[in-house]
Amino acid sequence: MATVSFAFPGAASAAPCGNPNAGNGSSLPFLPTGSLGSGSGDAPGPTAEGPQGALPKYNDGTSAVLSWVTGPRSPNSTFARFGISGTDLGIAWDNGAGQTLMAFGDTFGDCTVSGKQWRHNVLLRTDDTDLSDGLTIADGVPGDTTSGASVSATAPRYARQMIGAIGWPGVEVTTIPTAAIAIEGKQYVNYMSVRKWGAAGMWDTNFSAIAVSADNGQTWTTEPSTIRVNAPIAVPLPTGWPSVRPNDAKFQQSAYVAGHGADAGWIFQYGTPNGRFGAAYVARFRPSDILDLSAYEYWTGSGWSPNIDSVRRVVGAPVTEVSVAWSEYLGKYVMVDSPLNVHLRTADRPQGPWSLPRFLFPSLISVYAPMMLPSSPALRGTGPELYMNASRWDDYNVLLLRSRLRR
Known part of the structure; x- marks a missing residue:
């Protein structure tokens, strides 16, 4: 029998420290780079541990909410153990040695x-590796x-920042990981530099x-x-300099997947514009060329071209924060995102055609960015x-979902 228990969500704005419109998709407090507790900030939350509530209950027999991954009420007690009262995303990848790494956003x-x-x-x-009882x-x-x-040795219960940012609204308010992959013993994270947050689901990137x-x-x-500069112009620059081409705007957020079968030997990068309302595009490259944008090829709708101006969408808008993987169980590529609810698409090839979305979780559990x-x-x-x-929006923390796929 299905078990459902949740509150109806309001506007889709994250609420770190209990402050609506102060997280992913909106504004963030100003903090000098590297600060651990200084800066003007917004008003303090009601408690040190933030607003995390009880785990929402959902189980329709196929899909279920299992547990909190982060937050003071999670089994991982991340506030006491890592100084994390609230965070989001949790982009996950195998580090190449069987360990799962997870990159989180504003924390x-x-x-x-x-x-x-x-x-x-x-x-x-x-x-x-057994997530049936939580992570x-x-x-x-x-x-x-x-x-x-x-x-650090001086703060063993405080997770350190990964990638810095200037921290100035209107210049560079934050840097958000969007995709990651391991290649030959090194870890690669694709991130976006956010210039400013707008209305829920809208932001501008540098x-x-x-x-x-x-x-x-x-x-x-x-x-x-x-670096792919988000600008509506083309600027020729010397090799090794940032790329400034209009279509770089289509790769401000990403997902990586390694090719299988006929696509083995390639890494595929899915790109979307900044915000939650764009289409999805795909590029491919050899693993050794991940840092050489000139070696990338782009799907044109009928083939692959080194010219990014030829790129054509593989999934129509709106595509939100997206996660793509190869499913050995299905023998297909799978893509999940959450424009309204959490849903899944499948394809035989990385460039598609991708299936119509299949429902996994309803919008009423109020989550975003399934990874x-x-x-x-x-x-x-x-x-x-x-x-x-x-x-989850209101709790501004990450939870673990499970869905049983059908062949």
Whole structure:
């Protein structure tokens, strides 16, 4: 029998520290770069731990909400253990050695201090491969590149920021990870530089870029040659400089997937414009060329071209934060996003044609940005269960979803 228990959502605006319109898709408090508790900030939340409520109940026999992944009320107790009262996204990928890394967006700690211990993004790690009873994150250990989080000896219970930002509204308010992949022992995160938040679901970006880590996510360095400037002009620049072409706007947010079968040996990057209202496009490259945008090829609707001006959409608008993977269980590529509810598409080839969306979760559970977990049986071919991180608006935290796929 289906179990459903939730409140009707209001406007789709995230509420870190209990402040509506202060998270992903809206505005954020100003904080000087690197600050842990200074800056003007917005008004303090009602408690240090933020607004996280009880886990919403949903189980229709096929899809279910399983547990909180983050937040003070999660089994991982991320406020006490990592200084995380609220965060979102949880983009997940295999680090190439069987460990799952997860990149989160704007992250908040103590809601009663000025600035709320805001970090632009953080990384957590898990060795948990059985998600049927939830997702477990081990403690962070200073200097241990496989521990649950990157922490310092002076603050072992405070997850450190991954990728910095200026932190100035109207210039660069934050940097948000949108996709990640491991290649030959290195970790690559594609992120967007957000200039300003607008109405819910709308924001402006300066550029997207790739940051690289050679130490399993402890430290990150942006490769300047991978910057795609979001501007309606074309500017010829020397090799190694940022790319400035109008169609770079279509790759401000991303998802990565490795090709299978006839597409083996390629990595595919799905791109969408800034915000939650654009279409999806796809590029491909050889793994060794991930940092060389000149080696990318773009789907034109009938073939692949090195000319980004020829790119054509593979999924029509609106496409929100998107996650793409190969499902060994289905023998197809799968794509999930959440423009209204959480839904799934499938395709035999990365460029499609993609199926019509299939409903997984209703809009009433009030989540966004479903991100598939690589240890899911449906992806590994050991069962029908697909597990996803998803972010909840009002609680501004990440929960674990499960849906059983049908062949």
